[in-house]
Amino acid sequence: MGFLNPALLFALAAVSVPILIHLLNRRQVRHVRWAAMRFLQSSVDRNQRRLRIEDLLLLFLRCLVLALLALALARPALRKAEGGWFGMARPTVLLLLDNSYSMSETDGTQSRFDLARTAAEEVLDVLPGGSPTAVFLASDIVRKPIPEPTNDGALVRKTLRDARLSDRGTELVPAIEAGLEMLGRMSGSRKELYVFTDGRANGWRAREKLTALLAAGKERITAHVVLVGRSQGTNIAVTDLRPGVALVPANQSIPFQIKVGNFAAGQTGPVPVTLQIDADPPADETTLDRIEPGGDRSATLFARFRGPGLHSVTARVSGDRLPADDQRTIIVRVVDDLRLLLVDGDPGTEPRTAETFYLRRALVPVAPLDAARFHIKPTIISPSQLGSAVLDPFAAVFLCNVGGLPDNALHALENHLVRGGGLVVFPGDRSDRTFMNERLLSKFGFLPASLEAPTGDASNSKGAITYQPSGYEHPIVERWNDAAAGTLASATFRRRFPLVPDTTPSASGNPLAATPGIVLRNADGSPAVIARTWGRGRVLLFSGPADTAWSDLSVRPAFVPLVHRALGWVTAGRDESLNLPVGGHLAEPLDPEFRDRSATVTLPDATTDSARIESGESETLLRYDRIDNAGAFDVTITGEPPWSHRFAAQAATGESDLAEITPETLTALGARLLAWEPGLNLREMLRRDRTGTELWLALALATLVAAVAETVLAERFSRSK
Amino acid sequence: MARGEKISPDLLDASAIAKAESLGFAARLLVEGYMAGEHRSPYHGFAIEFAQHREYSHGDDTRHLDWKVLGRTDRYYIKQYEQETNFVAHLLVDGSASMLYGSGKLTKFDYARVMAACFAYLVLHQRDAVSLEIFDRETREQIPRTNSLASVHNVIHRLSDFEPSEGSDIATALHNLALRLRRRGLVIVISDLMDNEQAVLDGIRHIRFGGSEVIVFQTLDPHEIEFPFRGVVEFEGLEREPRITTRPDEIRKSYLEEFGAFRRRIVEGCERNGCHHVLVNTAHPWEEILGTYLAFRQRVG
Numbered sequence A: 001m002g003f004l005n006p007a008l009l010f011a012l013a014a015v016s017v018p019i020l021i022h023l024l025n026r027r028q029v030r031h032v033r034w035a036a037m038r039f040l041q042s043s044v045d046r047n048q049r050r051l052r053i054e055d056l057l058l059l060f061l062r063c064l065v066l067a068l069l070a071l072a073l074a075r076p077a078l079r080k081a082e083g084g085w086f087g088m089a090r091p092t093v094l095l096l097l098d099n100s101y102s103m104s105e106t107d108g109t110q111s112r113f114d115l116a117r118t119a120a121e122e123v124l125d126v127l128p129g130g131s132p133t134a135v136f137l138a139s140d141i142v143r144k145p146i147p148e149p150t151n152d153g154a155l156v157r158k159t160l161r162d163a164r165l166s167d168r169g170t171e172l173v174p175a176i177e178a179g180l181e182m183l184g185r186m187s188g189s190r191k192e193l194y195v196f197t198d199g200r201a202n203g204w205r206a207r208e209k210l211t212a213l214l215a216a217g218k219e220r221i222t223a224h225v226v227l228v229g230r231s232q233g234t235n236i237a238v239t240d241l242r243p244g245v246a247l248v249p250a251n252q253s254i255p256f257q258i259k260v261g262n263f264a265a266g267q268t269g270p271v272p273v274t275l276q277i278d279a280d281p282p283a284d285e286t287t288l289d290r291i292e293p294g295g296d297r298s299a300t301l302f303a304r305f306r307g308p309g310l311h312s313v314t315a316r317v318s319g320d321r322l323p324a325d326d327q328r329t330i331i332v333r334v335v336d337d338l339r340l341l342l343v344d345g346d347p348g349t350e351p352r353t354a355e356t357f358y359l360r361r362a363l364v365p366v367a368p369l370d371a372a373r374f375h376i377k378p379t380i381i382s383p384s385q386l387g388s389a390v391l392d393p394f395a396a397v398f399l400c401n402v403g404g405l406p407d408n409a410l411h412a413l414e415n416h417l418v419r420g421g422g423l424v425v426f427p428g429d430r431s432d433r434t435f436m437n438e439r440l441l442s443k444f445g446f447l448p449a450s451l452e453a454p455t456g457d458a459s460n461s462k463g464a465i466t467y468q469p470s471g472y473e474h475p476i477v478e479r480w481n482d483a484a485a486g487t488l489a490s491a492t493f494r495r496r497f498p499l500v501p502d503t504t505p506s507a508s509g510n511p512l513a514a515t516p517g518i519v520l521r522n523a524d525g526s527p528a529v530i531a532r533t534w535g536r537g538r539v540l541l542f543s544g545p546a547d548t549a550w551s552d553l554s555v556r557p558a559f560v561p562l563v564h565r566a567l568g569w570v571t572a573g574r575d576e577s578l579n580l581p582v583g584g585h586l587a588e589p590l591d592p593e594f595r596d597r598s599a600t601v602t603l604p605d606a607t608t609d610s611a612r613i614e615s616g617e618s619e620t621l622l623r624y625d626r627i628d629n630a631g632a633f634d635v636t637i638t639g640e641p642p643w644s645h646r647f648a649a650q651a652a653t654g655e656s657d658l659a660e661i662t663p664e665t666l667t668a669l670g671a672r673l674l675a676w677e678p679g680l681n682l683r684e685m686l687r688r689d690r691t692g693t694e695l696w697l698a699l700a701l702a703t704l705v706a707a708v709a710e711t712v713l714a715e716r717f718s719r720s721k
Numbered sequence B: 001m002a003r004g005e006k007i008s009p010d011l012l013d014a015s016a017i018a019k020a021e022s023l024g025f026a027a028r029l030l031v032e033g034y035m036a037g038e039h040r041s042p043y044h045g046f047a048i049e050f051a052q053h054r055e056y057s058h059g060d061d062t063r064h065l066d067w068k069v070l071g072r073t074d075r076y077y078i079k080q081y082e083q084e085t086n087f088v089a090h091l092l093v094d095g096s097a098s099m100l101y102g103s104g105k106l107t108k109f110d111y112a113r114v115m116a117a118c119f120a121y122l123v124l125h126q127r128d129a130v131s132l133e134i135f136d137r138e139t140r141e142q143i144p145r146t147n148s149l150a151s152v153h154n155v156i157h158r159l160s161d162f163e164p165s166e167g168s169d170i171a172t173a174l175h176n177l178a179l180r181l182r183r184r185g186l187v188i189v190i191s192d193l194m195d196n197e198q199a200v201l202d203g204i205r206h207i208r209f210g211g212s213e214v215i216v217f218q219t220l221d222p223h224e225i226e227f228p229f230r231g232v233v234e235f236e237g238l239e240r241e242p243r244i245t246t247r248p249d250e251i252r253k254s255y256l257e258e259f260g261a262f263r264r265r266i267v268e269g270c271e272r273n274g275c276h277h278v279l280v281n282t283a284h285p286w287e288e289i290l291g292t293y294l295a296f297r298q299r300v301g
Helices: A006-027 A037-073 A112-126 A153-162 A172-185 A207-216 A357-363 A407-418 A433-443 A559-578 A663-669 A682-691 A696-718 B020-035 B067-073 B108-125 B151-161 B170-180 B197-209 B222-226 B248-272 B286-300
Strands: A030-034 A092-098 A133-138 A142-150 A191-197 A221-228 A236-243 A253-262 A271-277 A284-288 A296-304 A309-317 A327-335 A338-344 A376-381 A396-400 A422-426 A449-451 A499-501 A517-521 A527-534 A537-542 A579-581 A586-590 A599-602 A608-615 A620-624 A631-637 A643-650 A672-676 B050-055 B077-081 B088-094 B129-135 B139-146 B186-191 B213-220 B233-237 B244-246 B276-281
Touching (some): A006 A037, A092 A112, A092 A153, A112 A153, A133 A153, A172 A191, A172 A207, A172 A221, A221 A663, A236 A309, A271 A296, A284 A296, A338 A357, A357 A559, A407 A422, A407 A433, A407 A537, A422 A559, A433 A449, A537 A559, A559 A586, A586 A643, A663 A672, A672 A682, B088 B108, B088 B170, B108 B129, B108 B286, B129 B151, B129 B170, B170 B186, B170 B197, B197 B213, B213 B286, B222 B248, B248 B276, B276 B286
Parallel strands (some): A030 B233, A092 A133, A191 A221, A338 A376, A422 A537, B088 B129, B186 B213, B213 B276
Antiparallel strands (some): A133 A142, A236 A253, A253 A296, A271 A284, A309 A327, A327 A643, A449 A499, A517 A527, A527 A537, A599 A608, B050 B077, B233 B244
């Protein structure tokens, strides 16, 4: 029990007024000398006792009216509100809205984010006018539209109305921590934190720290969690979309693998799925059978691209109450021709003995007459030509049994990798291990592993070794987990370079070199193929040459798909930035000529934003960080020459999960919990939550009753008797 | 001054009445106002009236022999009259302290002495006799019967000089008068009758028993009749009763009931005893009271 306006309790002193009037009245007596005392005396004798009781009763009622009025004005509440002596002290308030995509769940008319905005405005209505208020938007990051509390209520309301949903996941705990930290810095005796969320359980990881923080700030900061709306209980989501091939040529039917998950507690009905290219009508569609709760189903739909370039591909399931995850868009680079540079360190005397003979056949696995029309177009040069070659048109460079390279060739390769090109290294008998280990690895850090002295006898198949027969993890080789795809383990390696992965990127001295990953192992567990991303480019190192000198891999059926998948992987580096997670960052290299131009980003909802163009000493980058929504983004730089780029953002699927945090968990955090959905009087709930149940209305009614009773009784008593 | 014309109030304020000349002048004005233009005096009822003859018997006073009858018939007849030759009006004025109450300019006693002066003037002017007695617990002032018009000044002086101060005992005054009355006459009682009403009625009956006519002018202040006080009032008794502080608003009804019952008992008692009761509200002008009463006398006379 406390008072919201304790200062007004002083008004209780007004109770003395009727008493004073009563006493003064007793002193203000008219004096009359009177003859008919006899009759007066008997009347008084009969009435005096009653009059005295009536007097006291009226006096009591008058005092009661004033006392009740004073109490009502002091606004007593059942829970103590830290109001300060002069009424509703203005608290410093942080409104923290969850704008993760699960908040897009709609009840048919309003999304839960709409409800959150409404709720936040109701909080503003309930707060004392002019309370300094900050607004944060929390998903897996914290956006701070109003980073520090402002007294400008109109700005706060406008910010709330303009707040937009993102397609990000939820991670409320860091946001709340940031909010508590901000509130902690503010002066003022009372601080209130309001979190408006749908209560998805995945947003409350790492709660333990939060509990401690809330407990520490409990004296000064009151945390409220407002759970808005109610889960609709159904959610089907497109959880994955990817092309079934490594390279996507135009005018061919390309398979796309689509995965659809059911996040509801019940089985779904048949689920129609469509595939759409750019803004065209759906290219393909299918209907998936019922999906079990928590399960998913895959479908393969086909699409054909009319021309090369960057195309958006969207998979869609029929809409449900959470529309954000009902579709998934990726950007695909459709290639007309993919030019490759094969550096042949041992051309041999005739084509068949060339180091690149098998590799070239594997890369262009069509009849020679059709090779001109095939989209992969290899060019073969000698190592000495590499230094003077322009690598820009080539998607990947294959170093086949190359002994050494001049520095200018290495710098060209470095540029090639920086720009997202691929590099595949097949070492052989001509390879200079010192050059490889000291130049390619230590100096530039290109190679993912150092080469040791070759082992085995190339002419003797005894002691030969095969690739691992199963347990493939790397995307290049994961298809061989399916026995129907054939096997990699049939090839035998008579001689090879033992590879020692470069586990210390810092040792290679190049910050662009990432930690290597094992693509394939030999049957004995030693690494056979090792990959590394380098800058935006990718490097793949085999343990032997691409011809039949040391192994029979190049004549095995698996070689063609292996080479193509390897090519797909190493050339995907430049396409890595085509598909980003929501919340990711776009950093696209630009030619220096774009340095002083401005870039415009068209967002999936057709609104536009601007991107930064940063020019450093070595490179010019187009950066865009505000990737808050899923879908296709178009980036254009107008002027001459024009430049354009597309990329797509995909939401994390974890947010599709409907599991909600239990109220007990939230209460255990030390926060006050309000569950609101339309139809409930939120303002009253908030007011009660802030101040407890107020009693002024009851007191006001009691005052009225006492006043009426006083009037009636006074009128009745004053009637002559 | 024509009948019914108002007396100038200046002549009749409290201080004026307390002066004998003014009082006398006021009384004369009032009374003559009534007599002017009258063909018949309204006071013929008080005249000496022949009743009958009876035969002389031994011991009768020879003064009353009808000598004319004796001369013509030689028979001895005594002339008998209905009333004594001189009609006496006894003015009994209550001079107790309770008569000092007055809500307006005039106290009840002021009003009473104007009335008494008027009656004295009237009666003497008619050449009848008048006697005056002002009493409280005992007789304070007394003027024996007189029929000299000149003695009206004496009456008026006594009235105007008297200042009430004591409590009242009306019954004793009535009884004393009854004992003193040797002839039947008219007893005019001017009092608020605030005493034990049964004792007062006993006194009236005592007088009536002697054959005298009694007229009671119960003189009351309008405030006593209506009790219009508001707020908190401390009442102090004029006859030294203990003080009472109360809110008159709230006991008015009760008071009016009590007072009404008292008045009813007086009126009923008067009727029972064949006594004429006139309520005198001091808010009303004297001429109205006098007019009302004299009209009544004329009717019953």
